[in-house]
Amino acid sequence: MIDGYFAGSFPRSPELIEATINFEKGKIDEADLEKEFARATDELVKLQVSKKFGYVADGMLRWSDLLRPFTTELGGIEVGALTRWFDNNTFYRKPIIVNELKGNKKIALRITHKNQLPRKVEWKAILPAPFTFAQLSENKHYRNKSELMFSYSKILREGMKDLAEADFSYVQLSDPSLVYRPLKGPIQKEELAGVKEALREAIKGVEVRTSLQTFFGDFAKILPEALDFPVDDLGFDLYETSISELGKYEFTKGIALGLVDSRNSVLENSAELAKIAKHLIESVYPSKIKEVFICPNTDLDFLPWKVAERKVDTVSKVVNALRGDLLG
Amino acid sequence: MDKLFPTQEVGSLAKPTWRIKSLKGEIITEADRREAMAWGVKLELEELNKLGELLEEEDSAKKREKIVEWSALYAIKLFEATGLDIVFDGEQWRKEMYEWVIRNVEGFNFLGFVKSFDYRYFNKAACISKPRWIKPIYLYEFLFTKKHARKPIKIPFTGPYTLIDWSFNEHYGKALEKGSSNLRAQRFEGRKEFLFDLVKEVIRPEIKKLVKAGAGWIQLDEPAATTHPTGEEMNLFVEGFNETVAGVDCKFSLHNCYSNYGLLAQYVPALKKCSQISLEFANRDSKRLGMNGEIRAGYEILKLFEENGFKEKYGLGVIDVHTNFVESPELVRDRILRGAEIIGDPERVNPSTDCGLRTRSWEVSFTKLKNEVLGAELARKEF
Numbered sequence: 001m002i003d004g005y006f007a008g009s010f011p012r013s014p015e016l017i018e019a020t021i022n023f024e025k026g027k028i029d030e031a032d033l034e035k036e037f038a039r040a041t042d043e044l045v046k047l048q049v050s051k052k053f054g055y056v057a058d059g060m061l062r063w064s065d066l067l068r069p070f071t072t073e074l075g076g077i078e079v080g081a082l083t084r085w086f087d088n089n090t091f092y093r094k095p096i097i098v099n100e101l102k103g104n105k106k107i108a109l110r111i112t113h114k115n116q117l118p119r120k121v122e123w124k125a126i127l128p129a130p131f132t133f134a135q136l137s138e139n140k141h142y143r144n145k146s147e148l149m150f151s152y153s154k155i156l157r158e159g160m161k162d163l164a165e166a167d168f169s170y171v172q173l174s175d176p177s178l179v180y181r182p183l184k185g186p187i188q189k190e191e192l193a194g195v196k197e198a199l200r201e202a203i204k205g206v207e208v209r210t211s212l213q214t215f216f217g218d219f220a221k222i223l224p225e226a227l228d229f230p231v232d233d234l235g236f237d238l239y240e241t242s243i244s245e246l247g248k249y250e251f252t253k254g255i256a257l258g259l260v261d262s263r264n265s266v267l268e269n270s271a272e273l274a275k276i277a278k279h280l281i282e283s284v285y286p287s288k289i290k291e292v293f294i295c296p297n298t299d300l301d302f303l304p305w306k307v308a309e310r311k312v313d314t315v316s317k318v319v320n321a322l323r324g325d326l327l328g
Numbered sequence: 329m330d331k332l333f334p335t336q337e338v339g340s341l342a343k344p345t346w347r348i349k350s351l352k353g354e355i356i357t358e359a360d361r362r363e364a365m366a367w368g369v370k371l372e373l374e375e376l377n378k379l380g381e382l383l384e385e386e387d388s389a390k391k392r393e394k395i396v397e398w399s400a401l402y403a404i405k406l407f408e409a410t411g412l413d414i415v416f417d418g419e420q421w422r423k424e425m426y427e428w429v430i431r432n433v434e435g436f437n438f439l440g441f442v443k444s445f446d447y448r449y450f451n452k453a454a455c456i457s458k459p460r461w462i463k464p465i466y467l468y469e470f471l472f473t474k475k476h477a478r479k480p481i482k483i484p485f486t487g488p489y490t491l492i493d494w495s496f497n498e499h500y501g502k503a504l505e506k507g508s509s510n511l512r513a514q515r516f517e518g519r520k521e522f523l524f525d526l527v528k529e530v531i532r533p534e535i536k537k538l539v540k541a542g543a544g545w546i547q548l549d550e551p552a553a554t555t556h557p558t559g560e561e562m563n564l565f566v567e568g569f570n571e572t573v574a575g576v577d578c579k580f581s582l583h584n585c586y587s588n589y590g591l592l593a594q595y596v597p598a599l600k601k602c603s604q605i606s607l608e609f610a611n612r613d614s615k616r617l618g619m620n621g622e623i624r625a626g627y628e629i630l631k632l633f634e635e636n637g638f639k640e641k642y643g644l645g646v647i648d649v650h651t652n653f654v655e656s657p658e659l660v661r662d663r664i665l666r667g668a669e670i671i672g673d674p675e676r677v678n679p680s681t682d683c684g685l686r687t688r689s690w691e692v693s694f695t696k697l698k699n700e701v702l703g704a705e706l707a708r709k710e711f
Contacts (some may be wrong), residue, residue: 010441020447048359064446082445089494138640183591184555218512241509264515265439265454265496276511304440304452 002292002327003054004319005124007213007235007258008174008299009066010059011308015198016040037062041116047309048121051316054293055124055170058113065092066128067136069111074155075102080138086180086216088263088302090221095137100253101151108159109166123168129175129212130156130198136177146194153201164208172211172256173202173231176298179217179240186221193225200230211235211256215298227251237297239263243276254290255281258297260314264270265307270317278320289326294318330673332711333664333704334413337545338583338606338643339484339684340425341406341418341693346383347399353387365469367690371405396421404477408664410694414545417480419684421469425486425549427451428465433530435459436495454496459526459687462532470538483543485535486582487550488527488572489565494552497522520564527571535576545579547606548572554588562591566598573601581606581643585683593632597639605633606643608682610663611650617662624666631670642671645682646703647696652688654695660703665710674711679704 020035022028044059063069071079073092080094112125134149142148160171203210213235220242226234235256258271281292294315300308346364349356360385369378379398385391403418413423422428430436441449470483500518552563573580580601584592585608596605613626621628646663647655668674677701685693
């Protein structure tokens with residue numbers, strides 16, 4: 001199977017941007033703003049359906065950053081200062097953990113807007129992974145970040161169960177902190193064992209297909225340990241990952257190839273990308289091709305809406321080229 | 329400048345309402361008019377009736393041009409009235425630091441707005457062909473400032489590393505597409521080529537024109553300097569700075585704020601011809617009076633710069649630009665003295681604001697700057 005999907009949030013459309021600015025200025029109320037969010041989400045869903053994506057997501061247009069719905073809605077967290085989002089010229093609000101984390105009823109369901117997803121397609125939700133959530137927070141309550149990570153894992157599990165019960169069939173856990181470590185060096189094996197356990201805790205008893213999507217750093221640096229993570233698919237940012245290193249390992253899980261660059265507006269040559277993907281797929285699956293997703297390398301909201309639409313088209317073209325080439 | 333503790337501001341000032349509305353072609357209210365006149369009187373500007381008449385005029389390109397000149401004049405005189413030793417025009421000519429440059433250069437295309445945070449966005453351009461200097465970027469504003477300022481002047485200049493980092497890189501991305509499977513290396517090579525072409529084709533030609541016109545001090549603003557905390561990227565930032573200033577007969581300084589100073593400290597000693605680094609410290613400091621390390625915690629990071637071998641001057645941020653709290657002259661004095669104590673040489677301290685005061689009202693900015701000057705005077709008495 002070779003399919004396409006989003007690996008994160010989509011940018012806001014020019015009309016939606018204008019609405020958010022007008023909302024801030026008090027020119028429109030929350031209900032008007034919500035109408036604009038809903039309108040843009042509908043458009044985005046149609047785009048994914050038209051490209052025949054295997055799983056369709058709501059695009060996370062309402063999210064101000066990957067952690068924000070949790071930062072503002074979970075108990076035990078205060079909203080902290082604006083902080084640089086990895087090595088980008090964008091910023092998130094740091095969650096300050098001041099007390100024991102407390103789940104907020106059906107939070108995962110409320111923030112994924114299933115009412116805007118059509119019945120005829122499979123639904124995908126995207127949530128922050130335990131390690132990244134803990135790393136990007138300021139911990140003032142738990143003994144250490146590991147304890148915080150496991151506490152969040154339990155809340156995540158409840159959210160994932162709610163999503164599964166609501167007919168979501170795919171949940172991606174985004175984990176950039178796992179691979180973005182420019183000043184720290186690669187994560188140690190013992191810590192990776194903890195990450196694996198936290199993922200197990202989050203996914204335990206949840207009947208939904210799962211992936212761990214990494215970006216902004218080199219996935220090859222967490223191999224071979226990551227091959228045993230308890231998820232169905234592993235995703236990587238191929239603009240940061242050493243493709244030759246990756247090709248040295250044999251994968252038994254599905255892979256999500258972040259092949260389309262969300263951080264540059266240049267439109268890639270889909271045939272070139274398909275060639276790179278084919279080479280990689282044949283390296284990591286020497287005997288039989290397993291499941292492959294083609295996706296942007298991270299959130300598309302580093303780009304303006306129109307450019308992001310074209311990137312989605314590139315994803316679709318690469319998928320079609322690979323299907324023709326590898327699946328006949 | 330021989331004076332001990334020469335004072336300065338390092339970024340933009342807020343744009344007055346009458347300027348913003350006039351440039352949008354909106355109607356000027358009586359309150360806007362009164363504000364313009366009141367500040368004009370306070371700053372002892374002449375021929376204010378001409379501004380009054382201009383504000384009444386129908387919208388036109390000529391009117392907008394004149395309005396910008398008036399607001400630049402107001403900003404120069406505001407800085408002078410506070411007693412600052414080095415002045416400029418508060419960047420009144422510029423829409424903002426990125427867009428102003430890119431709109432005046434060939435080779436870029438604005439693609440639309442992208443998120444900065446929450447409901448804030450910025451208009452981001454893509455480099456679509458080799459950048460080329462086509463018209464003056466800062467020259468006119470420099471000539472205007474030179475004509476009207478009575479104090480030594482400097483020119484804030486958006487640095488090349490920040491310009492490439494805040495732009496999409498289409499041209500060099502495409503140029504380097506050779507079927508390589510090392511996408512990371514390919515992207516870095518593209519950034520490098522983009523940076524050096526921008527320096528050669530745009531930055532240096534503009535700097536040379538400024539110097540020829542009499543510019544004596546250019547402050548390179550590089551807020552993106554530590555965005556990518558890797559050795560190769562930090563070296564690229566340093567190489568970009570050094571290439572910019574090579575062989576140019578002018579004083580250069582660097583401004584950077586709200587960044588990873590632990591990292592920056594390792595690289596600034598390699599900056600050539602950088603006579604000063606203007607950094608933000610007040611934001612990291614307490615508001616209490618005193619000189620010990622705990623009270624003046626914001627200045628401890630200076631030790632790292634010293635340990636790494638930085639030998640030049642510091643634009644020492646003693647005014648926090650993100651709060652309406654007005655630092656007293658005594659607080660400013662203590663910050664200056666603590667800075668001088670850590671550095672071990674008062675001659676290397678130039679009191680500054682942390683960054684530009686553009687998010688503060690003119691009233692707050694005026695008072696803060698006045699106290700910066702008074703604080704420097706108090707500090708001088710200790711020597």
